[in-house]
Amino acid sequence: MPETADLQIRIEEINELSFMFKPITIPEEQVVFGKNLLYAIGLKIELDLPIEIIKLKLLVNYTLADINDIVLSLESEIVFHVINLKAVTRKEDNEKNVNVNDEFLVTLLGVCIGTSRGILSTKTKGTIIAKYPLPILNPNDILTQMKNNK
Numbered sequence: 308m309p310e311t312a313d314l315q316i317r318i319e320e321i322n323e324l325s326f327m328f329k330p331i332t333i334p335e336e337q338v339v340f341g342k343n344l345l346y347a348i349g350l351k352i353e354l355d356l357p358i359e360i361i362k363l364k365l366l367v368n369y370t371l372a373d374i375n376d377i378v379l380s381l382e383s384e385i386v387f388h389v390i391n392l393k394a395v396t397r398k399e400d401n402e403k404n405v406n407v408n409d410e411f412l413v414t415l416l417g418v419c420i421g422t423s424r425g426i427l428s429t430k431t432k433g434t435i436i437a438k439y440p441l442p443i444l445n446p447n448d449i450l451t452q453m454k455n456n457k
Contacts, residue, residue: 315390316415321422324364324382331371331378331435340439343372348444350416350453354405359392361407365419367427367441379436383423387415409450416446 331338338344349366362384369379389395395411398404424441431437 313391314394317388317390318385318418319360319388320384320386322384322386323426324384325380326382326426326430327377327380328431328434328436329376329378332376333371333373335435338435338439344378344439345370345372346441348420348449350419350449352407352412354392354396354407356392356396356405359389361387361389361392361415363387363415363419365416365423367423369436369439379427379431381423381427381430383419383426385415385419385422409447413446413450416450420444420446420449 331344333343347368347370349368351364351366353362353364354360364382364384367379367381367383368377370377395408397406397408399406420441428437428440
């Protein structure tokens with residue numbers, strides 16, 4: 308992250324935007340996380356430069372691959388207030404698009420992943436899904452993958 312004493316990050320809000328959970332329709336002993344129970348992550352970033360707000364919306368889906376059925380979906384949002392946000396953003400030539408410093412974004416993404424893992428853990432307690440928490444993920448790898456899939 309850029310070296311600047313003026314950069315300050317505060318979480319303003321943590322919001323659960325949507326949650327869906329359906330019972331798994333195959334026997335528990337047949338569930339293999341990473342093989343027939345798969346997870347996927349999506350990310351949306353919203354910036355409001357004048358008020359120094361950055362929102363990260365993270366979507367997590369668990370799918371039963373054999374029947375291509377989403378059994379769990381969580382969309383969460385974390386609103387960050389970043390004092391001196393301009394230090395980690397850069398407007399492109401067309402002035403419409405804004406680039407966010409990767410190292411800074413990786414830090415925020417790590418917070419979002421951990422928060423989503425906690426929400427999922429709480430929401431699925433006592434269910435078969437509780438045995439398959441969102442794995443420990445490298446936010447840098449996720450950001451790289453998302454950039455490559457853009």
